[in-house]
Amino acid sequence: MSEVKAYAAHAEKENLKPLDIERRNVKATDVEIDILYCGVCHSDIHTVNDDWGGAKYPVVPGHEIVGRVLNVGDKVKNFKEGDLVGVGCMVDSCQTCDSCKEGLEQYCENGAIMTYDGKDEHLGGHTFGGYSEKIVVDKEFVLSIPENIDIKATAPLLCAGITTWSPLQHWNVKKGDKVGVIGLGGLGHMGVKFASAMGAHVVMITTSPSKSDDAKSLGADSVLISKDEKQMEEHANSFDFLLNTVPVGHDTNPYIALLKRDATMVMVGAIEPLDPIHGGGLIIGRKSVAGSVIGGIKETQEMLDFCGEHNITCDVEMIDIQNINDAYERVVNSDVKYRFVIDMKSLKN
Amino acid sequence: MSEVKAYAAHAEKENLKPLDIERRNVKATDVEIDILYCGVCHSDIHTVNDDWGGAKYPVVPGHEIVGRVLNVGDKVKNFKEGDLVGVGCMVDSCQTCDSCKEGLEQYCENGAIMTYDGKDEHLGGHTFGGYSEKIVVDKEFVLSIPENIDIKATAPLLCAGITTWSPLQHWNVKKGDKVGVIGLGGLGHMGVKFASAMGAHVVMITTSPSKSDDAKSLGADSVLISKDEKQMEEHANSFDFLLNTVPVGHDTNPYIALLKRDATMVMVGAIEPLDPIHGGGLIIGRKSVAGSVIGGIKETQEMLDFCGEHNITCDVEMIDIQNINDAYERVVNSDVKYRFVIDMKSLKN
Numbered sequence: 001m002s003e004v005k006a007y008a009a010h011a012e013k014e015n016l017k018p019l020d021i022e023r024r025n026v027k028a029t030d031v032e033i034d035i036l037y038c039g040v041c042h043s044d045i046h047t048v049n050d051d052w053g054g055a056k057y058p059v060v061p062g063h064e065i066v067g068r069v070l071n072v073g074d075k076v077k078n079f080k081e082g083d084l085v086g087v088g089c090m091v092d093s094c095q096t097c098d099s100c101k102e103g104l105e106q107y108c109e110n111g112a113i114m115t116y117d118g119k120d121e122h123l124g125g126h127t128f129g130g131y132s133e134k135i136v137v138d139k140e141f142v143l144s145i146p147e148n149i150d151i152k153a154t155a156p157l158l159c160a161g162i163t164t165w166s167p168l169q170h171w172n173v174k175k176g177d178k179v180g181v182i183g184l185g186g187l188g189h190m191g192v193k194f195a196s197a198m199g200a201h202v203v204m205i206t207t208s209p210s211k212s213d214d215a216k217s218l219g220a221d222s223v224l225i226s227k228d229e230k231q232m233e234e235h236a237n238s239f240d241f242l243l244n245t246v247p248v249g250h251d252t253n254p255y256i257a258l259l260k261r262d263a264t265m266v267m268v269g270a271i272e273p274l275d276p277i278h279g280g281g282l283i284i285g286r287k288s289v290a291g292s293v294i295g296g297i298k299e300t301q302e303m304l305d306f307c308g309e310h311n312i313t314c315d316v317e318m319i320d321i322q323n324i325n326d327a328y329e330r331v332v333n334s335d336v337k338y339r340f341v342i343d344m345k346s347l348k349n
Numbered sequence: 350m351s352e353v354k355a356y357a358a359h360a361e362k363e364n365l366k367p368l369d370i371e372r373r374n375v376k377a378t379d380v381e382i383d384i385l386y387c388g389v390c391h392s393d394i395h396t397v398n399d400d401w402g403g404a405k406y407p408v409v410p411g412h413e414i415v416g417r418v419l420n421v422g423d424k425v426k427n428f429k430e431g432d433l434v435g436v437g438c439m440v441d442s443c444q445t446c447d448s449c450k451e452g453l454e455q456y457c458e459n460g461a462i463m464t465y466d467g468k469d470e471h472l473g474g475h476t477f478g479g480y481s482e483k484i485v486v487d488k489e490f491v492l493s494i495p496e497n498i499d500i501k502a503t504a505p506l507l508c509a510g511i512t513t514w515s516p517l518q519h520w521n522v523k524k525g526d527k528v529g530v531i532g533l534g535g536l537g538h539m540g541v542k543f544a545s546a547m548g549a550h551v552v553m554i555t556t557s558p559s560k561s562d563d564a565k566s567l568g569a570d571s572v573l574i575s576k577d578e579k580q581m582e583e584h585a586n587s588f589d590f591l592l593n594t595v596p597v598g599h600d601t602n603p604y605i606a607l608l609k610r611d612a613t614m615v616m617v618g619a620i621e622p623l624d625p626i627h628g629g630g631l632i633i634g635r636k637s638v639a640g641s642v643i644g645g646i647k648e649t650q651e652m653l654d655f656c657g658e659h660n661i662t663c664d665v666e667m668i669d670i671q672n673i674n675d676a677y678e679r680v681v682n683s684d685v686k687y688r689f690v691i692d693m694k695s696l697k698n
């Protein structure tokens with residue numbers, strides 16, 4: 001066991017504060033990582049505040065982790081000291097169920113182990129995330145980060161990136177498709193970048209006309225203001241795919257009306273109850289509403305490789321860990337373009 | 350023009366009564382049909398009562414029509430006098446849009462013409478349905494009915510049959526799949542018969558334990574009582590496909606929990622708002638909720654041919670047209686196994 005410095009919420013709804021935590025010793029299949037950067041995901045805040053229930057304190061949040069390998073176990077062949085690596089939302093899964101065998105560990109039928117607040121099967125208790133000096137992770141959940149792109153801006157790829165990449169790939173978004181990305185935040189801005197890089201005609205769908213210029217600079221071909229009924233009517237039945245990144249329950253019926261026959265809207269943000277969906281809106285046009293959560297390890301690596309090839313990173317604002325509570329407030333107020341990333345050097349201050 | 354006898358609702362929410370209506374003269378591409386039987390669909394009642402708004406009176410309901418060809422136009426090659434034929438929910442569509450070209454006239458992008466209360470482009474006004482002596486229909490919307498099965502019990506195949514057949518085919522239900530049919534009524538009983546004939550393991554999902562024996566005699570392998578939380582828990586994440594035939598808005602979350610990863614529940618009954626769907630229930634497991642309406646002409650013919658080969662018909666209760674108002678009351682009270690069919694000879698009484 002080694003003690004490392006971390007930032008944690010010690011009790012319910014308490015602000016984040018320094019803490020010493022234990023990390024396990026490096027086992028044969030483990031990779032020990034010196035954390036350079038960690039992204040701030042809205043779900044970190046939900047967990048710290050126990051918004052979803054079941055939070056285990058102290059919570060050390062953080063599942064958008066980038067760092068360099070410090071040490072590897074005897075059985076680790078694909079990583080060595082100094083490698084640039086990442087860890088996302090999961091640190092373990094059963095590896096034996098159908099989902100794991102298909103490379104979809106996020107849907108592990110025995111329950112994937114989340115990077116923080118998951119069940120720690122090594123030390124007991126629960127897992128601690130990336131607002132920390134170091135992390136020790138099984139090699140199967142360590143990702144290789146391309147060296148040629150801006151390292152600090154790769155961290156949010158591990159959650160915001162894969163959460164949007166996976167459904168775009170799974171629902172076969174392709175060149176020329178008309179794709180709508182609903183909501184321009186941490187997820188939405190990556191959805192726009194990816195769909196654009198895949199060759200789709202990308203429409204940013206937002207309530208805020210003020211976001212038009214930003215959306216276009218991220219790669220959107222046009223902007224649809226969802227409060228404008230006339231615009232919405234003009235785009236009715238025209239989308240091949242909709243990626244809905246809105247993080248809370250809302251009325252999805254106006255978006256369903258935008259889908260072409262046989263097209264799908266995928267929810268990646270809202271885990272709460274959605275406003276009542278009109279059955280007729282699905283029935284007339286054989287439309288679907290689906291959900292998708294993060295992505296498997298194999299597809300996360302594919303995404304990272306794609307980002308290396310296409311020079312895609314997240315738009316980030318760097319902070320020191322000492323400013324994390326202010327950053328949380330700004331995330332809650334949607335006042336960030338588009339993701340905070342913590343420079344973990346600041347933890348040593 | 351010829352005058353024919355029909356049964357119609359003359360004014361809003363009025364009971365059905367006899368009426369003389371006009372049918373168009375037989376044009377070159379038309380088929381004139383002597384109606385033998387017409388099924389009673391719940392949507393007939395919704396239209397007569399103007400439950401969905403926009404009903405045009407007099408309403409002559411009926412879109413599960415079986416009869417014999419009386420007369421055909423010069424350009425009709427595939428039907429001749431005396432042929433046993435059917436007409437379903439549609440009598441025309443643009444035939445030029447993508448949906449029509451793909452044989453999915455029910456999703457015609459210019460709007461299919463419904464068999465009753467649709468826009469009549471021949472005589473003006475609106476179309477009149479099958480509670481009638483005769484109907485004149487374009488050859489493209491006439492179906493061939495197998496002679497080897499019980500004729501009167503084929504009528505509901507034209508709506509209840511195709512409404513359940515189409516999604517089972519579209520979502521590739523196959524041998525060995527675990528398929529749940531939710532709700533045992535006119536649609537549900539056909540869903541059970543079809544899914545069973547396709548080789549699926551069929552589970553009838555119902556609130557009513559009293560329906561167990563009936564479901565099994567229709568072909569269900571087992572019955573799941575949806576009010577029994579323990580049973581529902583045992584079947585969680587186990588279904589390859591769910592066909593939801595419940596005709597009104599309801600809480601679909603317990604059913605979504607039954608779906609396997611990547612599986613779909615298709616709504617074919619409820620056109621109203623559904624109770625709020627929890628985003629998390631879709632997201633965890635990449636599940637889908639979709640809708641589907643009737644089916645195209647090509648697949649309707651395929652279904653009828655399949656029924657001829659597998660000796661599949663609907664379970665029906667025959668009535669005379671003079672008893673239609675009582676039948677409507679019984680449909681509303683779910684007191685029919687499983688579809689009323691009107692013997693149209695009674696119209697001549």
